[in-house]
Amino acid sequence: MTDPARENDQNGPAIRRDLPPAAEAMARRRIAAAGGRAQAALLWERVWPLIVPILCTVGVFLILSWLGIWTALPELARFGLLGLFGTILLFLALRFRHVAWPGPDEALARVARQSGEAHRPAVAFDDPLSHPTEDELTLALWRAHRLRLLERLQQLKAGWPAPGMNRRDPYALRFLVPLLLLVTFIAAGPDRGGRLADAVRPTTIMAEAAPRIDAWVTPPAYTGHPPIFLTGDVNRPVAAESERAITVPQGSTVTIRMPDTADLGVTALTKDGRPVPLDVAPADKAGPTGAPAERRLTLVGDSTVRIDRNGTTMMGWSFAVTPDEPPKISPTREPGATASGSLSLAYSVSDDYGVVSAKGLIVNADPTTGDGARPLVEAPELPLNLPRLRMREGTGETIRDLSAHPWAGAKVRMTLVATDEMNQTGESAPIEFVLPARRFNNPLARAVVEQRRTLALDANKAGYVAMALDAITVDPSKFQQDGVYLSLRAAYHRLTGARDDADLVSVVDFLWEIALGIEDGDLSLAAQDLRQAQEALRKAIENNASDAELEKAMQDLRAAMDKYLQALAEQAQKNPQANQQAANPNAQMLRPEDLQKMLDQIENLAKTGSKEAAQQMLSELQQMMENLEAGRSQQAQQQQGQQGEMNQALDKLGEMIRRQQELMDKTFKMDPDTDGSGAEQQPMTPQERQQALDALRKGQQDLAQALQDLQKQMEGQGMKPDGKLGQAGRSMGEATDQLGQGQPGQAVGPQGEALQALRDGARSLAEQMARQNGTGTQPGTGTARGQGQDPLGRRQQSRGTDLGSSVKVPDAIDTQRAREILDAIRKRLGDAARPLIERDYLERLLEPY
Template structure:
């Protein structure tokens, strides 16, 4: 066969494109039946994974299924070894067959002549090719024919794509699976669901409630502001068990927080193999500064929270006033305390500043003085402490105040110099004993000097001692001191010297005084701590007994000393009667039992001040003598006048209200009489004879008018008496006289309401006049006592020696502390009893019971 060149250039180019398309079609129809099994196996594996079937199988079953899919995949790959690419001849033959060409025109274009070529044979072959090429005008490639339906007449292959689409949609649900499930261990994939609980507990002293960070209300919040020292706790239940917690502070250094412990919990899943035991891990960390808390599982963040810590500032304590010696000799400290959440304790730090010897050996440490804390929502506080019995009394000291808060932060105030208050002794022998007692207590090395002084004092007892019992007491102390060989024995001698000095100075009065103070302190502590009613009643009984002993011994000394005033004698124009003290004690007990603790403590402090000033007044009485009886009589007369005016105003108001009520009943009686039948009895409020007749009203008003006139006359006499004493009555007395006259006229005209108003105006004017009279009397008394100038007036212008406002037993100016009256106290007690009764009801809700308990616990 001769070889010929190509013919019909354009047709041959189109023939190349047809050959390429036909080759692709032939490759596809040969490869597709071989690849389809592999694709079907892969589709089934994906569908199984996305349906979550691997999660439901135990590890052994999972391994078997994976092995089956692996073998099926290998089997599906095996037919690929028979794949062969089509040859050019096969492609040309496929084109000729597809286009129904005769005489193989496509193959002719690529054939060549076999044997020797000459010009004729070559020309003939080319002409043949040209003619065959003319038949290739419109060639078309053939479509692939894989003949898969012939191998799968039931079309089962379509099930796999359908399952694949459904499984992919199911995989997006919470219960869907993942492709990697088949390659994960069953233990890892079947852990209990992860639960995270996190909360912050502020320190108890802050009074703030815990913050639950994972609660529904705080679930979207990641930043929290908490007090310093708050404890953050995090509990992880379930999960993989590899959760870690770290805290990153302001220095950007992450600190790992180890779990406190693991509690094993068995969790089983129904319908599947038992789930491995998981643990509940508890993490805790104290927040001392700002930072962030991060919970992780491997490299995955499970949660994070940031904290802004409110610092707990140290307390601030400062003097509100200079430390001073109170009238009764106690050390009085006034101060202010401020803290974020309130201080828990305070004290006074006392140090010596009298330059002791370098080798001094003191027997006693510095006195300890605990300070009272301010009450709720208050800053100012005051503490008094009797240190006259302490051996340091009379020593030059420096005092600093210290306060400690709940975070154990301590702060100090500035230093104040003060000589510790000491008890004044008027007896020279008692003063000498106290002085040597102080010398021995501050330096035990000076024992020989004290012994020498005792020998000197007792050398001539007939010239030194008025009572031989005092001589014997000092000689006994001298013997004890000489035989003392230890500090404890020396301290016993110091205590004994104090008892000797008290016996020389006051006899048995000091024992009663100490008992009274102890009873007052015990009652104050009980009220502050919310003691029971039985405890309050017992302590009140002890206080009353101690008060009676103190006043009895005080009265006995006053009877022996004509210069001392009795407890019921006047002191600077005021009287201290036993009835006043009893009334105060009754009110203290009633208010303490009714829950009015603040008022009870205030009244108890006032009573203590009265007793303290009574002792101070005793010393002033010894120096100044008795009071002016004429002034006392004027005060008594004015007090009686104001009392009678008050009673008359009350009676006028009662009669006026009665008259108005009777008039109203008279108007209603006619209406009710028409409604009643002839055989009916009178209704309630209509009994015959009830009320007063007009004549009785007129007589009662006439008597009140006469009494009002008598009060006006007594006021005129009082004013004349004051002028005779050199005291000019103030404008208040004149206005009171005019108001009394108007009140009398109103009573004569039967105008009760107008009379009550004028009587009230008269009573108020009497109070103003009494104030002016008291000021003038005080100035006159100070002039007699040698006091002059502004300083002398300020000394006693506001308070009497008993610590009370002036004239509390006479006219009341309304300046004293208001005490609850009987109605207030009774009402408070009824409320308290109602709360207790409701609290005892077993059917009360728990929330209500907690609220009532908080009411009873209010300080």
């Protein structure tokens, strides 16, 4: 038979299938694996010499970056070095174009070399017979040859790559790069990323040190706002100005301190783009070049400030300016006159940062003076008292004695003016009124004062005033004192012989002294000197005078006070009848010791710098003297009708207080919880108890109706009952409801509240009557004595109505109530079933008894 392998293929294939198929496949896998390893080794040997220069170049770049070389190089050198690195890397990358992929033959040749086997088994395994043959011996030899090759294929090797770096780098410089990389990596620390970015980061002028710039805003001191520092975290680009404007008060000063060099500049613009000039304080010429200089700008409106360097904006700010509003002032009531003739003004002031001063501007509005009038005396100055310096909002009151001014008694027009720290002024609406004047009881004194005012308001009427004085003195026999007649004649001759306005002004002053002498002699002159001394001290305190000036002003005030009190005592001795008539048991007692004590306190406060407290106490002293003057000049005739009506109202309130007290006592006894029935009374049947409750309810209801009628009557007579009486009426109504529900215990509380409210309302009515009579309490003068009390506060017999508010000895009903309360406490204490805490409390209540 014929071999099937040979019949299928007469050339090589039949001969190669002499090995088993599995062995044939395994052999070829071994050859392919060895060839693949050989190709990889060959490729690495060709590529690695090209990769090493690239890695070394990148390593050198990292080493230089981590050493911080980029920040030390100029801009041109930095970009030049970066370009060199890029060129080298590009050149080294282009060398990869000449790298050829190893072929199969090259791989098998490397396997043959690295394996060291004879006859190159990897290559010889694929060799065929040179000539087909049927010789059995030849075929047997061929099969033996291939079996031996198959055994040798297990020893195939590709070998490790050998790129030959030692030949290319005999000094091993390539190993220096990793070492330096490690050292610089550690040295750079957390700044590694930033130093790498410095190689390509656009830089400003960094070779020079950045200039030191300090900027801040100083608001005006009176605003109380702290300075605002602009440099540091607050600075920002000009682009953000519109979004983050800095709000500052008007008048704030922007100060910029920076080197005085040509490359730095400051630009200030208003909201509409107009430039704003800056005040420049140059640097010290003796100092080094570029020493700091200050530039200042006062902000009046919304502005923008920029700092430029070589045309580039470094920083900038936008300011939103809050305007300083002008102050406001307005009177809270019409100008009035005190009992002594002084001008009294009450007003309210307000300002966003506080008012520093206020005054009243007075102009003549008397219709009797024509347009061509020539006043001899200027309008009186009227500085206003402020409740507190730089007060933002409040009310004030000023009392000025202008009765001695020649314009007193004339119709004037006054405007209140307030001034703030920026010298802005606010004005009130003009007010027309008659300037208060002193009331003269003597007809001759009134005539002299009238002529004095006519002369002061119009010098052109000097001849008319001279004729009036001549007519007054036409009959010397009508004058009780020759000195008055001679003074008036002297005034007449001085008036007719006047050569200028100064002579006429002296006649004006002389006529005032004559009128005071006619009225009550030295007392009026002493009162005038006292007012002048008070005004001088007030100005000294307001102007922060020295201790010597304050001491002199205090001495003058003490001397004027002593002179006034002495004149007052002398007048009382000369006219004891008038003094007795003016005496009022409710009038306040003012002792010289009290005045001396107040003067000492004013002096101490002024010298220690307590300006506002000293001014306040001086105002209180002035008010006290005004009250004293008012009490002295007030006549015995008072408004008897209104006083009688108030007395009747007080009497009715006293009766109501008595009735309410009785109702409360009876209601208290009706409460079973208080054991008010006691052992002294017989127990009541339910019918009797209900009748008693109905009587109490009817009595309480009638009393509430009587109180309501009294309130309407008082309002109809012009009296102003306060809310206490209304509260008493509500409490009475609540007590009536409780009694109607048969709950006397719940009615006692509202009855007590009604009783106390009645007492408070009656006391308020008594104080109101005292104020209308000029005997009430005034600011700074202490408390007036109660109605119908002696100087020690004790109740006078048969005077006034007892309002139940004075201290009194307990009467029988009070004693009985106390006894009933004690009996009730003892009864509850004897109940063993009560809690221990309640019994302890009851024992403490009984300890004082």
